[in-house]
Amino acid sequence: MRWNMIVLASCLVTAGCAGSSMAERQDADIQSSLQYDSVPCGQLLAQRNRLAQQYNLSTKAKPAFSNPAMGFGPFMPDMRSKSKQDTDKATGEMDAMNRSIDRRDCGKPDEQKKKLALPG
Numbered sequence: 436m437r438w439n440m441i442v443l444a445s446c447l448v449t450a451g452c453a454g455s456s457m458a459e460r461q462d463a464d465i466q467s468s469l470q471y472d473s474v475p476c477g478q479l480l481a482q483r484n485r486l487a488q489q490y491n492l493s494t495k496a497k498p499a500f501s502n503p504a505m506g507f508g509p510f511m512p513d514m515r516s517k518s519k520q521d522t523d524k525a526t527g528e529m530d531a532m533n534r535s536i537d538r539r540d541c542g543k544p545d546e547q548k549k550k551l552a553l554p555g
Contacts, residue, residue: 460513460520461500464527468534476541483532490525498527 471479487494515523536542 456511456513460515461498461523464498464523466527466531468531468538471532471535472539474535476536476539479532479536480542483529483536486525486529486532490522492522492526492529494529495533496526496529498523498530 474482483494486492487496513520
């Protein structure tokens with residue numbers, strides 16, 4: 436039993452050091468929204484909607500993280516399927532797009548933008 440625990444622990448450490456741990460790959464799915472600020476609103480909305488349709492996701496999808504037991508996240512190998520990894524990456528992209536869309540008020544009528552503007 437003791438040897439099994441030692442072998443398991445060393446395997447987990449090795450898997451975590453290989454750059455393919457679950458925590459590391461899930462963190463890589465999160466993207467900055469600043470990269471989308473230079474994309475015109477109409478094009479960004481279309482790109483987000485196309486990505487949502489391709490992966491059968493809601494346009495307001497948010498990234499979700501697994502919760503490995505006892506803090507082994509950095510050491511657990513990423514055992515998600517290829518399709519789950521692709522879906523999680525698309526969710527991260529869509530979340531970044533949504534943050535840029537919200538910040539720039541894309542998709543809202545011009546009248547609302549004018550009402551919120553300062554007079555002058």
